[in-house]
Amino acid sequence: MTTCGEFIVRLLESYGVDTIFGIPGVHTVELYRGLADSPIRHVTPRHEQGAGFMADGYARVTGKPGVCFIITGPGMTNILTAMGQAYADSIPMLVISSVNQADQLAMGDGRLHELPSQRNMTAGVAAFSHTVLTPAQLPQVMARAFAVFNSARPRPVHIEIPIDVISMPVDASLSAKAWPLPSRPAPAADAIKQAADWLAAAKAPAIVLGGGAVDGAAEALALAEHLDAPVVHTVNAKGILPPGHKLRAGENMALPPVRKLLESADVVLAVGTEFGETEMYPDARTLQLQGKLIRIDLDPEQLMRGLPADRPIVADAKLALAELNRQLASHKPADRNGAARAAETLKAAATHWWPAVGVHQRIADVILKTLPDVIMVGDSTEPVYALNQSYQAPTPRAYFNSSTGYGTLGYGLPAGIGAKLAAPDRPVVVLAGDGGLQFTISELAAAVEAEVPVIVFLWNNNGYGEIKTYMQNRQIKPIGVDIFTPDFQVIAKGFGCAAVHVESLDQLPQQLTEATKRKVPTIIEMRPQV
Known part of the structure; x- marks a missing residue:
């Protein structure tokens, strides 16, 4: 007997999916029944938002949808921010989640992970959100999702499956073969x-x-x-x-x-x-x-x-x-x-660039000279805002960040992990600030576990520097921006990563080169006075 959960894995294989980002939970374990024997690689982030950002980074580098397995309720609320970023930037992402048992939906009985309507909640950050009520619906719904990714404006798609449906047997006549997809539209x-x-x-x-x-x-x-x-x-x-x-x-x-x-x-x-x-x-x-x-x-x-x-x-x-x-x-x-x-x-x-552009362009010049085929992934941070004005990427899909569209914080590290998984033979450098890195720093553990040697260039100005400047320019007394800054060197090493301070640009090439030889992330920390 093949269960619905096992059938989903076979369907994903037929569409060429090779990586899934997810955190197993009691409501999704049946999705994992067929995954252990599948060629699909599973990567376990430390937060569902991290899963979404990893899928986003993977998708931007490959052009293929990043795929996530997400738990009912809090898992879905956690990934919404990542879906919002992907929606704003037209990034293909497939989020497959569980939902409460079919006969319990919208009843409000206080079930574990229950929401009034999980599907309605995700609809605003998805091309569509669909509840699968029988295994027989899966091939068609999956084909619709991949038609969006292949032939329309790519955006996240959410497919939710009640926990009782995930474990249902699938009729042997139901094919797990990918459906032919429509061509992309040609111009009139x-x-x-x-x-x-x-x-x-x-x-x-x-x-x-x-x-x-x-x-x-x-x-x-x-x-x-x-x-x-x-x-x-x-x-x-x-x-x-x-x-x-x-x-x-x-x-x-x-x-x-x-x-x-x-x-x-x-x-x-x-x-x-x-x-x-x-x-x-x-x-x-x-x-x-x-x-x-x-x-x-x-x-x-x-x-x-x-x-x-x-x-x-x-x-x-x-x-x-x-x-x-x-x-x-x-x-x-x-x-x-x-x-x-x-x-x-x-x-x-x-001549209209602000001073920070020149500073960060010199840093980027060193990175690009040392790592000519680098992929740069950025958070919402000063180096990114600066390089958006001046940086010349070596190839398409080699420079992206979360300052565009939705503009979230915490994107850089997990998206960089996804990018490195997508392009293991290319160096990936994450541009992060100390504020944004604290949003998702736990994903260092996921990168160590998966042996993803992403390089994090950490611009540490001890707070939310961009917002502080914005407040000052508007004659607002800064408040809430001079935050406590932890010792990132200690934290990184505690996660099993390498970590170094760079005092001058002359030191950067050697540290970048050494970082490419490791199997774990490297944090290269630099401060604004450099």
């Missing part, structure tokens, strides 16, 4: 032709690339070079243009030179971006574009939010960009002064 022919005509006729085009464009990185680069168009990256798009590329025009659309570039362009092509507030730090204002705006996005609703497009195109970014390249191939590449416009914008934007 008339829309892409009009966009191509506008771009071909443009004298001063510009391109904005968002996180939704990363799977079309090669096509985006080819199009930018053909059009000789300056490119503005959002945070999650960093790395689409390689470091030092002549068309790179910066990141932050709040900086006056970047705004000027976009507002003076006669055609702006925006791919996979919301034009969101967190891409315009710290002064978010609506762009006043003078030229035509073409927007490409998987989500038709998103195309109706934010800046209205003269030509909205619902399509997968890779397919749309490839078709634009095909249609423009007959047009001879023109000199639109793109490199000069980009260089001028980049140089002018640097």
Whole structure:
């Protein structure tokens, strides 16, 4: 006999799932019945929020959904923050949870882990949330989830299964084979032709690339070079243009030179971006574009939010960009002064950087020189806010953080663990502050247990420095920001990790190199006076 819990594991295998993040509990043990003999790896975080952040980091590096097994009630309330971050940044995440017995749902009898409606609670941070009432429903519901991940705007999906259903026998005729998934949407022919005509006729085009464009990185680069168009990256798009590329025009659309570039362009092509507030730090204002705006996005609703497009195109970014390249191939590449416009914008934007940008860019330069293929994962912390303005990632999916979208704290360490599990042959450096690291520092134990040698670059300013500065700039007497700071060296070593202080940048390369030789995390702590 195959139980519903065992069947779920076989279904996940058929969709190519290789890692699950979860904390077993009395309501989920039946999900684990088939896991011990499965090729799927199980990683045990120390908190369900950590499980969600690990799944998020894994998904951002691989492009595949991060999968979690979560306990009823408190497990679900714990993971909601991670789901919120993934929802805001369009990250695929599959959260499979238990829920109270089917005949007890919504009864309010004080059952263990009971909530009035677990599904309703998660609905706001999920593409959909579904309660499975019979094992026979699982193949269809799982296929719906993977259709979202593969063919629509990727976001978390929550599937809950009553504890009595998890242990039910599955009919032998029920197949655990993955269903064929729908293709990603291609652009409409008339829309892409009009966009191509506008771009071909443009004298001063510009391109904005968002996180939704990363799977079309090669096509985006080819199009930018053909059009000789300056490119503005959002945070999650960093790395689409390689470091030092002549068309790179910066990141932050709040900086006056970047705004000027976009507002003076006669055609702006925006791919996979919301034009969101967190891409315009710290002064978010609506762009006043003078030229035509073409927007490409998987989500038709998103195309109706934010800046209205003269030509909205619902399509997968890779397919749309490839078709634009095909249609423009007959047009001879023109000199639109793109490199000069980009260089001028980049140089002018640097004059608006605050002092911390230069400090952290020098640190990032050392990290990148020492570890050329590094993946940098950031919390909401000063180094991240700084590097969002200046850092040039070596490849797509090699720089991401929680300052975008939802903007949670505590993301960096567990997301870095997920990233390292996704790319074990690449170094992963977590950028964390002392405040944010305390949110999820317990996940060091999970990393030691799983032998994940993530490197944590800890910027220790003894408190919530960014918030303190924000309060002071608004003439608010700082309160609640000068918090007690523990000895991270002692804590890290207590978890079985390596830990060092770095007093100067000259010491950093050796410590980074040594960290890559270990099987456990390394905390490299640095203070602002460096």
